[in-house]
Amino acid sequence: MRGILRGLAVVIENVEHARKLYKTEFYGRFLGYDKVKREEVEKINTPLILALYEAVYLVEKGKLTVVDETSGNVSLEELKKLGREKIKNFDEIYQIYRYFRDLGYVVKSGLKFGALFSVYEKGPGIDHAPMVVVFLEPNRGISATDITRGGRLSHSVKKTFTLATVTKTGEVLLLGFSWARL
Numbered sequence: 001m002r003g004i005l006r007g008l009a010v011v012i013e014n015v016e017h018a019r020k021l022y023k024t025e026f027y028g029r030f031l032g033y034d035k036v037k038r039e040e041v042e043k044i045n046t047p048l049i050l051a052l053y054e055a056v057y058l059v060e061k062g063k064l065t066v067v068d069e070t071s072g073n074v075s076l077e078e079l080k081k082l083g084r085e086k087i088k089n090f091d092e093i094y095q096i097y098r099y100f101r102d103l104g105y106v107v108k109s110g111l112k113f114g115a116l117f118s119v120y121e122k123g124p125g126i127d128h129a130p131m132v133v134v135f136l137e138p139n140r141g142i143s144a145t146d147i148t149r150g151g152r153l154s155h156s157v158k159k160t161f162t163l164a165t166v167t168k169t170g171e172v173l174l175l176g177f178s179w180a181r182l
Helices: 015-025 038-043 052-060 076-086 090-102 144-157
Strands: 002-006 009-012 048-051 065-068 072-074 106-109 117-120 131-135 160-166 172-177
Touching: 002 052, 009 015, 009 052, 015 038, 015 048, 048 052, 052 065, 052 076, 052 090, 076 090, 090 106, 090 117, 090 131, 090 160, 090 172, 131 144, 144 160
Parallel strands: 002 065, 131 160
Antiparallel strands: 002 009, 009 048, 065 072, 106 117, 117 131, 160 172
């Protein structure tokens, strides 16, 4: 499968490839659409937009080749270098993304929840994301504000609020909060 690097995103222009990638593993988002249910994918005729961390993951797994229309193939290291140059804490954010994907979860942007990621067990349109993940910068302590935000967020959207960071030894460290009404 081939994607074209455009800024900090990778575009899958071949609609058949885009449909397959989304339908099988919920990568990316279709241009002009927020969430697409699996049964609606065949009606979509727009390119699929991958976040840079999604493209890096797919290149690592051998499922995607990325090209730049002016300079040709873009290597995995070139993609990571771009991420490091343009996105603060790219390596740590990517490592957290990879951690959840490797466990079999579907990982989507959590921006609408004020989080880094929304993590699904099955995928959008099939189930609701039971978890939102907020990135905690390495070497930063957890503040009372972080915990309060987690409580309010998890309670209002009925999701487990998870703080995620990467340790100095490269391990992903998670701390989850879930508040339920009694």
